[in-house]
Amino acid sequence: MKNLEEKFWFWFVDNQSLLHDNIENKSSQKWIFSSLNAQLSNIDDNLTFEFSPIRENGVREFSISADGMRGSFANVRKLIALSPDLKNWKFNAFRQRVSGDNYSVNYDGYTIGYDDIFYRYSTSNGELGIELNIRNYDETGKCKMLFIFY
Numbered sequence: 001m002k003n004l005e006e007k008f009w010f011w012f013v014d015n016q017s018l019l020h021d022n023i024e025n026k027s028s029q030k031w032i033f034s035s036l037n038a039q040l041s042n043i044d045d046n047l048t049f050e051f052s053p054i055r056e057n058g059v060r061e062f063s064i065s066a067d068g069m070r071g072s073f074a075n076v077r078k079l080i081a082l083s084p085d086l087k088n089w090k091f092n093a094f095r096q097r098v099s100g101d102n103y104s105v106n107y108d109g110y111t112i113g114y115d116d117i118f119y120r121y122s123t124s125n126g127e128l129g130i131e132l133n134i135r136n137y138d139e140t141g142k143c144k145m146l147f148i149f150y
Contacts, residue, residue: 004043005082011039013084020060020088023051040064043079046072050095063092 002010012019015035022028040047046069052061064079066072076093083091097103097114104113116135121128 005079008039008043008079009082009084013086016086016089019051019062020054023060044072044075047075047079052096058088059090060088061090061092061096063095065095 018028019032019036023032036049040049044066046066048065048067050063050065052063054060064076066076080091080093104111112134118133118135120131120133123129
């Protein structure tokens with residue numbers, strides 16, 4: 001018996017040409033979006049998705065995200081780990097940063113964008129340490145919105 005993730009990918013493979021070639025087609029979008037939402041909500045109600053434009057090599061990216069809901073991160077990773085190898089598709093866990101994108105999140109009066117996030121890392125005794133720094137962040141900021149960038 002197939003698990004929910006396998007059922008999703010079988011559905012995706014069966015519909016891959018329609019999804020790949022028609023996502024910009026307004027008359028197809030309603031069916032595509034509602035079908036994908038239904039399929040993903042069978043796995044986890046927090047899962048959402050995003051399509052890239054078709055790249056020069058003919059590949060379209062499909063990203064699955066938890067929409068910032070940390071409790072659903074494992075489901076995103078599990079689903080992508082089971083993704084099929086398809087010629088015209090690249091599958092991503094979580095939204096991918098687009099070069100030149102000025103994406104920002106506003107939450108309860110606090111705004112954060114990609115350019116506001118910095119990190120430092122160090123290695124010691126074979127372990128990795130990461131320090132996350134956020135411009136103008138204070139303890140009253142809303143940490144939950146940071147997961148949207150993850």
